[in-house]
Amino acid sequence: MTGYAGIHAVQADWETPRVVASVNTRDIISDGSAGLSPNKLWYAVPEGYLVYSDTLNHLYVIDGIAVYSTVNRGEVYRLSWQNSYLERWGVRAMYWLDNEHLIYETSEHATDKPGDLYIINPFDGTTARWEGEIDLAYLGSDSRWAYGLDHIPSDQYPSPDLTRTVYKPAYNSPWGIYDVMNGELIRVLLDIEATFFTSWMPDSSHFITEVQNQSDEDSTTRDLILFDRDGFPEAIIFTVDEAQRLATRNAAWSLDSNRFAFTANRRLYIAYMDNQQVVDSCINIEYGLAWSPDATQLAFFQPGREQTQVMVLDLEIWSLYPVTVHIAEWYDYVLGWRANN
Numbered sequence: 001m002t003g004y005a006g007i008h009a010v011q012a013d014w015e016t017p018r019v020v021a022s023v024n025t026r027d028i029i030s031d032g033s034a035g036l037s038p039n040k041l042w043y044a045v046p047e048g049y050l051v052y053s054d055t056l057n058h059l060y061v062i063d064g065i066a067v068y069s070t071v072n073r074g075e076v077y078r079l080s081w082q083n084s085y086l087e088r089w090g091v092r093a094m095y096w097l098d099n100e101h102l103i104y105e106t107s108e109h110a111t112d113k114p115g116d117l118y119i120i121n122p123f124d125g126t127t128a129r130w131e132g133e134i135d136l137a138y139l140g141s142d143s144r145w146a147y148g149l150d151h152i153p154s155d156q157y158p159s160p161d162l163t164r165t166v167y168k169p170a171y172n173s174p175w176g177i178y179d180v181m182n183g184e185l186i187r188v189l190l191d192i193e194a195t196f197f198t199s200w201m202p203d204s205s206h207f208i209t210e211v212q213n214q215s216d217e218d219s220t221t222r223d224l225i226l227f228d229r230d231g232f233p234e235a236i237i238f239t240v241d242e243a244q245r246l247a248t249r250n251a252a253w254s255l256d257s258n259r260f261a262f263t264a265n266r267r268l269y270i271a272y273m274d275n276q277q278v279v280d281s282c283i284n285i286e287y288g289l290a291w292s293p294d295a296t297q298l299a300f301f302q303p304g305r306e307q308t309q310v311m312v313l314d315l316e317i318w319s320l321y322p323v324t325v326h327i328a329e330w331y332d333y334v335l336g337w338r339a340n341n
Helices: 142-147
Strands: 007-011 019-024 042-051 059-069 076-086 102-106 116-120 127-129 156-158 164-167 176-179 185-188 198-200 206-212 222-228 233-240 246-253 259-264 267-272 277-284 297-301 306-314 319-328 332-338
Touching: 042 076, 059 102, 076 102, 156 198, 198 246, 206 233, 233 259, 233 267, 267 297, 297 332
Parallel strands: none
Antiparallel strands: 007 019, 019 332, 042 059, 059 076, 102 116, 116 127, 156 164, 164 176, 176 185, 198 206, 206 222, 222 233, 246 259, 259 267, 267 277, 297 306, 306 319
16 A cells, blocks of 8 residues: 555564555645554545645635545545634644544634534545544644644543543643543643643543653752643653653554554653553654554654655564555654454
């Protein structure tokens, strides 16, 4: 599977072959993408175009949704869909609710206020109104892009089951954990004023968030703290200093929720939840991490430009080997890893 929708995939030749996919994130088609479905068999993106403005407050115009198969080349489901928003709003997000349904916004003129969210079955075209009180489509203003790909902050991080969200509803409000359906604040997260890194476990039971060191007001260190789904802290996983930058695109949980891979200044670390240990891999990587379905291997880009190798790290034997060469731009990143079935 190569070429269409900016998606490229690689079929490996080792004993347990898998598919590793990557995506061009610069194109309007990929902005707001729902990415891979939970079973990794489909990739969903809004389709449309960009109307450029001299004020740089460009207008995004979405006129359709496309869902691509990662199994059968050329199998695409498309439906007409209207949505438009100004760039100052930031990207309006799309989500997979399950393997058959998406959640996305619709509006003919969504430049003054957000549109309505709908549950969409892209395979038969049926829709239903989403009744949640939290605006899941909102990720933050365009100022979030000033940080670059390494460090893209958002104003909310919904759980995979879309029942909770780590959310900052207003500029001067603290971060909290909110109930998506009724909109109620469940708990303030340590009066956090800013966070740039949050990642949920696949089962939505816990999440990791980067917070400023709370024990010393003059400290420049930041902690990665493990919280339960109601916002109660359970453990400090890792501490980074002022010079280390965590990459939001380089954070990935294994499907069993036991291993958490992340980078600090592009250096790969792996945290084990069962024994609360963090392993420094001594490997520098580019954007994106993909766990194998059995949580024994990690795929990522080797640092480089134009042509870069897709590497696989086997954690059982701690062996690193190349899979293929990818013709990449700086905005490409590893998207996911699909099982054969």
